[in-house]
Amino acid sequence: MASSNDSIKKTIIVALSLCLVCSIFVAAAAVGLKPIQNTNKDLDRKRNILSAAGMLDPSKSVDEIFESVETRIVNLQTGEFATQAELDDAGIKASTFDQKAAAKDPSLSISLKGSDPAGIKRRSNFSAVYLVKSGDNIDRIILPVHGYGLWSTMYGFMALKNDFNTVIGFGFYDQAETPGLGGEVDNPNWKALWKGKEVYNDQGQAVIELAKGGVDSSDPNASHKVDGLSGATLTSRGVTHLVQYWLGKEGFGPFLSHLRSEGVQ
Known part of the structure; x- marks a missing residue:
């Protein structure tokens, strides 16, 4: 009996010892790999920004191209x-600003209860924007946008020409919509449909939207519409809501209006 207990x-001592050793190795690996993970995350962010702006060049590294991009922080409450x-x-530092984290901090964000078409619940008071300049003038601007689709919060970038109205490119870099349906937001052919579309109407309202059943070329508002995602009504609706929110008066609308009317210093 004593031998069995021993x-x-x-067995328990050996199992616990193995667990302890393994946990030490896992913790050490996590700490050791953290800098590499952060570097890869930052590289992926830059690549997605450049992709939306149509600036990726296979002959150059992402970091090399990104040197021409200036990161600025916008106060969404003042529109400047x-x-x-x-x-x-x-x-806040522009180089390290984390908008997702800021949106969770009550001191750096506002609650959107009662007015939340994008389904994001809270909005950071500040946002990073990315400027590509030609001399002292802005050539294009890239804006981060996000909002809820059917299953997930979709995160992406929209690039605009220096009229701050015409879309250069748009795409999501993080989403978990249904593959083959809402997941088609990752389809290059669909993303290409955004190029040349106009965000605002003559009254300055953000009216760009996804059209159910496709865009009718005879529609006088066709320049503000993109083909909807077939079989993905809720995801399409989510995309419309999030772009109209972020380009509207509660998002970047006042800021872009300021750029159009006042110019950039």
């Missing part, structure tokens, strides 16, 4: 570039 005790004093008060 055997069980030894954030001042250094505002950034200092909020503890």
Whole structure:
């Protein structure tokens, strides 16, 4: 009986020892790989920004191309570039700003209860934007957008020409919609349909939307419409809601209006 008890005790000790050793190795690997993971995450972010802007070049590295992109922080409450004093008060640096984290911080965000067409619940008071300049003038601007589809929050970038109205490119880099249906937001052919579309109507309202059944070329508002996703009504509706929200008065609308009317310093 004693021998049997000793055997069980030894088995437990060996199992616990193995668990401890494995946990140490896993923890060490996680810590050691963290810098590499962060570097890859940042590289992927840059690649998606450049892709939306139509700037990827296989002959150049992503970092090399991204040197021509200027990252600025916008105060969405004022509709202007954030001042250094505002950034200092909020503890924000453009190079490391995490908008997802800021949206969860009550001191850096607002609740959207009662007015949340994009389904994001909270909106950060600040957002990074990405400028590509020709001399002192903006050539194109890339804006981060996100909102809820059918199954997931979809994160993407929209690039606009320097009229701050015409779409250069649009795409999602993080989504979990139904493959073959809502997941077609990743289809290059569908993303190509956005190029040349106009966000705003003559009254300055963000009216760009997905058209159920496809765009009718005879429609006088066809320049504001993109073919909807076949069989994915809720995802299509989510895309419409999120782009209209982020390009509207609660998102980048006032900021883009300011750029059009005042120019950029």
